[in-house]
Structure formats: structure tokens, C-alpha cells
Amino acid sequence: MSHGWVGMSKTGARKGSRGMARAVAVAMTCGCIAGLSGCTFLIPSRAEVAPKEVLVRVTTPAVSTEGVLAVALDDANAPLGMNDAKGDLTGYLTDVAYALGQRLGVSVEFVTDETPSDMASSSDADLYIGAASDSDADKVTVVGSVLHDAPALFAKGAASAPIDSSVLAGATVGVQSSSAAQDILTACGVDAEQKTFSNANELFEALDAGEVDYVACDSAIGGYLSRAYPDISFAGALDEPDSFGIALRSTNDDLQEKITEVLDELQADGTLDAVYRSWFGGLPVDLSDMLLDGITTSAERKQQEEQRRAQEEAQDEDQGADDTDSNGSATLEDPAVDSEAEAL
Incomplete structure (x- = not known):
């Protein structure tokens, strides 16, 4: 009986302790709600917060303006670049540009009235984001890939x-x-x-x-x-995807190097994938292996058309050669016939 009593006493003590602790917690909570004078929330002052150190990785003349990355893009190509209901520029490519700027330690400003080929001349932008990777514009180099589209x-x-x-x-x-x-x-x-x-x-x-x-x-x-x-x-x-990257002046080796380096970082740490998912959900990032089975691509159809034309040209040449041979043999016989006629 005594062991049972001890057991009950200990159990009761534990329950009582828990109940008291709960009561104290509730009382303190109620006190805080009733009047904040009983609870103190310590918010550090601005002076106490150490400023976040920003590593600036690109400067002039690699960028036109110190501390700023001027990015050109197409603002009429939703959802890559567009204006929202408030008129603010938004889109997948704008978010990628912001990620680039943050990693480079500079702010981002947008230019919306230029094309990738404008990068070769007196462009107001340091780069163009969303340029076709096979762009053949003179004095322009396209680096990286930020999007597959098909x-x-x-x-x-x-x-x-x-x-x-x-x-x-x-x-x-x-x-x-x-x-x-x-x-x-x-x-x-x-x-x-x-x-x-x-x-x-x-x-x-x-x-x-x-x-x-x-x-x-x-x-x-x-x-x-x-x-x-x-x-x-x-x-x-339904077709092979096109790849879109970042166009820069071919002479700007420093910025090319920095952008390539930062893009690799954003891809490696998942930042670029997170930005992509926020805009395109479950759409695969790489569409290279996503072609429907059993269809012909544009490149294959183009090759087939070129082969067809080559065959037609070869047949035309063969036909022309046959016609030449036929006409030539007739020409060789005519002088002989004329000679015999003259002899008679």
C-alpha cells in the first residue's frame, strides 16, 4: 500500500508541476496581451545592426555606370518580360537579372527599347538578357543559357x-x-x-x-x-528547343567572364531553378530530351527538303546530259549526209 501511495504522490506531483507551469505560462501570456508593459520585446536599433557586407564583383569599364548593371530585354514578351497592372516591369527574365545583379553586388536598371544586335553599337545597356544562343550579330557574344523554349x-x-x-x-x-x-x-x-x-x-x-x-x-x-x-x-x-542566353559586346571580356561565373553559381546553388519554378511550375528546365516520339523536327524536315532538291537537281543535270548527247549525235551525222548529197 505504501508503494502505491508513493506512486500516486509522485504522479500527483508531476501533474501538479505541469499544471502550475501551464498556469504560469497562461498567466504570462494573458499579462502580455492585456498590457505590453509587462513584457519587453527587445528590437535592436539601426546602429546595433551590422550592415550586410556586399562584395562588388564588377566595376567600370566592364559596366557603363559604377554600381549599376544596365540590362536590356523585350518587355512585350510575356511571361519573360512584361508590365504588370501597375505598369512595373516584371517577368522571368527580370527576376533572373535581379539575381545576377545581387550576386555581382550591383543594382539593376532596365532598358526596353533595344535588341541583341544593338549591343554591338552604342547601346545604353551592358547586356541583353534573352538573346538566342545562335545569334550571329557582329561583335556580339551570347553566353550561358537561361531558358529553353519550344x-x-x-x-x-x-x-x-x-x-x-x-x-x-x-x-x-x-x-x-x-x-x-x-x-x-x-x-x-x-x-x-x-x-x-x-x-x-x-x-x-x-x-x-x-x-x-x-x-x-x-x-x-x-x-x-x-x-x-x-x-x-x-x-x-513538338520541335527541338531554342536556347536563350545573355548577349554582351564581344570586346567586353571582363563582363563576359563575370556573367558566366555568376550564372554557373546560380545554377549550382539552385537559385536559377527556384526562379524558374516560380514562373513555370513543373515545366522541365531542359527540353532537349522532351521531343514527342515519332515526329519529325524542323531540322529533319529541312534536311529532307534539301535532299529532295539535290535529287531533283541531279536528275535535271542527268536529263540535260542526255539531251546534249542526243543532239550531239544528230549533229555528227548531218555533215556526212550532206557530203553524200553533194557527191550525187
Whole structure:
């Protein structure tokens, strides 16, 4: 009996201690709520906060203005660059530019009335973000890759991208009228019924409502819009992707080196991927291996067309040679006939 009493006493003591502690905590909380005079929140003064050390990694003349990276981009290419409802510049490429500037230790200012080729002349910008990697502009070098873009297919439900093009036989694919995606879909040999819409927003509304089985559109636009539809997913690319990077003056070796270095860092530590995901959701970053099985690409069709033309030219040359031989043999016989006629 005594052991049982001790046990109860200890148990009661533990419960009492917990109850007292809880009561004290509640009382203190109530006291803080009732009047902040009983609780002190220590907020360090501005003087007590050590300023964050910023490492400036690029200076003039690599950049035109000390402490500023002037970035040119297309502000009419949503969702890469656009103006929001307040008129402020926003978009995936603007966020990438801000990440570059932060890592370089400089602020970012945007220039929106220039093209990649303008970088070769008296441009107001230090670089152009979103330039095609195969840009052949004189005196301009494109470094890195910040985006893959291609005509793409999106489906309702989970799609194991890339899907096989054979599943599109008899399916209805929504396309924007007179769009590049519509042209590609027609050219690549996909046997599907097309239903046209006036814009990309209508495409995804129709796909979500079940009016079409798939939609074909630009991959970046599709990835951006599909974030609002949990059941819509990327199904594959309809053509080889284009790669877009950063264009700089070919003579600006210092800035080229710094931008390449920083881009590598942003990719390695996941910063670039985080920015990408915030704009394009589950769209794959690298679309190189996302081509739908069983379709022909633009490059393949171009090669086939060149081969066809070469064959036609060869046939024309052979036909011309045959005609020459035929005409030549007739010409050789005519003098003999004329000589015999003269002898008679």
C-alpha cells in the first residue's frame, strides 16, 4: 500500500508541476496581451545592426555606370518580360537579372527599347538578357543559357512526358489561330483534329473544361498558364528547343567572364531553378530530351527538303546530259549526209 501511495504522490506531483507551469505560462501570456508593459520585446536599433557586407564583383569599364548593371530585354514578351497592372516591369527574365545583379553586388536598371544586335553599337545597356544562343550579330557574344523554349503540348491529367505522337491520332488539339505552334503541329505529321482559339488563355480554359484533349502552344507560355490548373501537365515538345542566353559586346571580356561565373553559381546553388519554378511550375528546365516520339523536327524536315532538291537537281543535270548527247549525235551525222548529197 505504501508503494502505491508513493506512486500516486509522485504522479500527483508531476501533474501538479505541469499544471502550475501551464498556469504560469497562461498567466504570462494573458499579462502580455492585456498590457505590453509587462513584457519587453527587445528590437535592436539601426546602429546595433551590422550592415550586410556586399562584395562588388564588377566595376567600370566592364559596366557603363559604377554600381549599376544596365540590362536590356523585350518587355512585350510575356511571361519573360512584361508590365504588370501597375505598369512595373516584371517577368522571368527580370527576376533572373535581379539575381545576377545581387550576386555581382550591383543594382539593376532596365532598358526596353533595344535588341541583341544593338549591343554591338552604342547601346545604353551592358547586356541583353534573352538573346538566342545562335545569334550571329557582329561583335556580339551570347553566353550561358537561361531558358529553353519550344512549341509544346499540354494535357489534362498526369502525362509521362514525352508522350508518343501516336496517341494523338483522332484526338482534338487546341491551337491558337495562325500561331507558330499550329504551323509546327501541321508540319510535323501529327494526325489530330485541330480546334482553333483566339488566345492562349482560352486554350487552357478549353483543356480544363474537357473541350479539347490537348493544347499546343509555346512552352514558356504554357508552363506559366498551367500553374493555375493543377490537373494540366506538360506532355512534350513538338520541335527541338531554342536556347536563350545573355548577349554582351564581344570586346567586353571582363563582363563576359563575370556573367558566366555568376550564372554557373546560380545554377549550382539552385537559385536559377527556384526562379524558374516560380514562373513555370513543373515545366522541365531542359527540353532537349522532351521531343514527342515519332515526329519529325524542323531540322529533319529541312534536311529532307534539301535532299529532295539535290535529287531533283541531279536528275535535271542527268536529263540535260542526255539531251546534249542526243543532239550531239544528230549533229555528227548531218555533215556526212550532206557530203553524200553533194557527191550525187
